[in-house]
Amino acid sequence: MSSPAPTRPRRGFGRTPDDGPRATFSQLLPYLLEHRTVLSWVIVISVLGAGASLAQPLLVGQVITVVEGRGDLGGLVALLVVLVIVSGLLSGFGHYLLQRTGEGVVLSSRRSLVRRLLHLPIAEFDQRRTGDLVSRVGSDTTLLRAVLTQGLVEAIGGSLTFVGALIAMLVIDPVLLGLTLLVIAVSVVTVVLLAARIRVASRKAQERVGDLAAAVERAISSVRTVRAANATDREIAHVEADARGAWEQGIKVARISALVVPISSIALQVSFLVVLGVGGYRVASGAIEIADLVAFILFLFLMIGPLGQAFGAITSVNSALGALGRIQEIIALPSETDGDAALTPAPTDPSSTDVALAFEEVGFRYPEQARRTEAEKAAAAVAGEIERDTTVLRGVSFSVPTGSRTALVGPSGAGKSTVLALIERFYDASEGVIRMGGVDIRALDRTELRSRIGYVEQDAPVLAGTLRQNLLLGTPEASDEQCIAVLRSVNLGEVLDRTDAGLDAQVGEDGVMLSGGERQRLAIARALLAAPPILLLDESTSSLDGRNEQLMREAIDAVAENRTLIVIAHRLSTVVDSDQIVVLDHGRVVGTGTHSELVAAVPLYRDLAKHQLLV
Template sequence: MSRSQPNSAEAKWSGNAPMTADDGRKAPDAPGSTYPDAAQPEDEGGAQNSQRLRRLTLLLDYARPYRGRVVLAVVALVMSTIASLTLVYTLQPLIDKGFAGGQAGAVDRYFLQLFIVAMVLALATAVRFFAVTTLGERVVADLRKAVYNRVVGLHPSYFEANRPGEIVSRLTADTSVIQTVVGSSVSIALRNILTFFGGVIMLFVTNAQLMATIAIAIPLVLVPIFVLGRRVRRLSRSSQDRIADLGTLAGETLGAINVVQAFTQEDRERGRFSHSVEGAYEAARQRIWVRSLLTAVVIVLVFGAIDFVLWQGAKDVVGGTMTGGQLAAFVAYAVLVAGAAGAIAEVYGDLQRAAGASGRLRELLKAEAAITAPDDPQALPAPVSGRVSFEDVTFRYPSRPDAAALDSLSIDIAPGETVAVVGPSGAGKSTLFQLILRFFDPQTGTVRLDGLDLRALDPADLRKAVAFVPQDTVIFADSVLENVRYGRPGASDAEVERALTSARADDFIRELPDGIHTNLGERGVRLSGGQRQRLAIARALLRDAPVLLLDEATSALDSETEKAVQAALDTLMAGRTTLIIAHRLATVRAADRIVVVDKGRVIALGSHEELLAASPVYRRLADLQFATQSRAAE
């Protein structure tokens, strides 16, 4: 299974700053500070417009490797614009010398020129379309890969402050906006800007007096573009935010569809989704209305000015101060200029949306990992013996800085020893696993593997020495083979099959439609909880790591299957350092030692019998948690 691995070379990310909305305000449900370079609120003035558009420089960074394609697109764009203006330029002599002058040869010559120019226009347009569209696809593909590669290596605390659904929306919706802009809108904008200014120049050349009148109307066109354009930008941002919320809601509900249906909450979720859809529609409707109004206002003002100017031109033709060919060419240039102005007004909103999307994607690209490899990482011994030590460790989660998850905790676990960790909910059991995997670093104290401070190791090397079986099993939407091979991507099919057999998973896999090649669906929905857990155990078996972390890996199994899998786990644990978050009496009794944790401290350590006699906390846990199991075993 091809999945990106965290990039250990990424710079350190600090501050746990959440993602922000396009205007620099905190994103919904995202506590904490914003990035220092986030844009200021939109109402602070027109100076912010250029600041937002400067965010499009992100696209230039990703287009730079494809300079040849950019140059080809620009050349084709210039050629197509010149060809368009040349078509109009040919009208004046065609009318004055060919039609009005009665020169048959001139008619033939000018129509041939028109055909040649049209062929140049067609070729240049085709080249421009191909170059620009493929450039847009390429830039967006590279941008998506870069964002995903960055996000997949970020620290777990980043996802506490930023919703995964929001991140996925940025990878899809925001990049789609950029794809539209790079592959279409930028080209349209540049072409029409060239056409606009080229047409204005030709209008002056054709008749400077009439053009002076049009020049008075140009500011009347620009004012509504910028005034209404700001309103379009705000509504576009709101629309994108509503779409992101919609995707988050749908993903959350469909990911928990069993719970939704078990509690008969289908109608409630339909109502929530419908309300969210209507909110997204209303935001889009307002945006479309303002954009429609902007387009209408620009067209009315432009064509109103042209109508007035043409009225004057017609009077000049009648008065003999202007030829019919000049008026026809002037009209054609005026139409080109008006059309270009209208197109610029339309794509201006797209460019603003792309600027907002680029800003949001830039935030992801600038987010840095909190856990990184040191400049000169120490190497683990070969082979790793598996001694794990916690030395006076105190740790607080970044999202809960006032509560110590571990408080001056010390444990030394010998190589090959099996240690069960028990304690009430919130005692800090799972935090031990988080620190061993170095998802977090302690604020004080040291965690060591084979005597080496974990902070001195490359996190990738450390994690290769650890196999982890979580209680909430993670199954990817892929085949059985690739899900198990996730533990060691280079493993052969035969090694995967042996791991499945050892995990007592081969029996139900043989019954699947395509055996080990059966796709298990999203989150393994085609399997039962016990089957998913056996696949996770097979994955850990294949990992073959010296340190094993088990978050009660048999909790979802029935009694018969548990005995079979426990035998496989006994084989797996032999010779390996094993930490088990224990919830079952059999697991506790099989451990070499039991560590009782409460409020982040080790309060007792010993065997089951020793702790029953010496630890009130363990005795209470045993009475509450293990009594039923003990009676069932008897």
């Protein structure tokens, strides 16, 4: 059995949900600048569209003047129609470019996030929920599209329209402009005050969506267990509770946004009424002409439009920054290789020595507790939280000769699976040194290290897809003939022959279309196909019946020639032929030797052997 897995930190310890990640606009800029060429064209189009829009009120004023003088309207009307058409075409093309760029921003953010996710240390996955991570890739990144498609870049072009209309209105009548700006200033102050609340509410809404995704992933991945336990209705209630939490946060965002949306409309209506009333009086008094009032009103509509875009941009940007904070939280995490650059590269080939692997006083403690500061530990103690001892290995020392077979045995929780995880560098030892061929494995490139190791996990995970895709995961250059040969060597020929699909046969989500033993044999076949110098087998025959176990042992024996094997033993038959057996108990080595030596000298091993190691 594997060592106890680290538990997720209790919600509320350390950082609380209310002081979660927050992004700044400067962190959003790199995603936008990646598409600066297209955005430049969008801005140019926006400027041209603004010019076409600003020219229209002036032409309308000219039309009114010509009508009053009973002149010819043909040329002015034609020009006005052309400007309206050009403005519409420019708006449509600019909208397409923005939508396309928005999708590009989502793509680049997803690529960055996925690249970081799949390079995170294993310890991060121990403490985070899969569904929440998936939500960040899907839901959170989608919100970044709104930055472009809901007003930010359009607001840049709109600002030109706003300034141009402002100047024209100043020339026409400064008094009317002053009254208009007073109304607009009140609306702007209101929107700015609401912006911070939108960002906080949006971030919390995305966190609730992450909770919902995690709950759905949990229920679906364990659906057979849930059904067997008659817990379907309870799981539905659990998911619905998270769905309602997401709904409630979404309503809060909608409530705040609803305050922003009508502000531009109210500002337009109030401004229009003020201009119409005061402007009518000024026309009657002879202060301005009727043509000037009409042009002023048209410019007012042109000015309020960009103001609405700016308000929409504030809402969308603050929503996006809330989601970007969750994205940046993951991107800011160190990858598992970030600390490797400071290490001195290994000077020799680790395969050239007589000792393949050596553990020297190795200790290991799960990072969850190890990385707590003293202040955090004190805070946890005050809160009544009992610090759990997460030390798994203590002073472990043993060596594995090249080309030998070593078995690890011991009770459940003794640390056997942790030994293999440390060899793979899923974690680094808290104390001591692990050497491969005499070289500290922390000085080896991880890619090179793992290319020399074949690892079959305890649960024998199978990826959704085909038999071929599973086999080629670590050996993409292998031929179909090699794939078929290795499948038959582990007695999976029957799976190949079930359908005409052969290697293209689907295995289902998590290999559900295969039996437990078949999944385990497929995982072993995947490792055998790569033919690495070192094989790590974590209870690889635990799901096999007697006949398939014998066939599997024969296959492993065949491929083990001139290779180093470390096997976590589940059955006595796997142990007795080993060159050496390492007995672990409570994270310590309590005996090393052959089967006969340990039976005579180590009481724990004698007891395990008596019960066929079935622990």
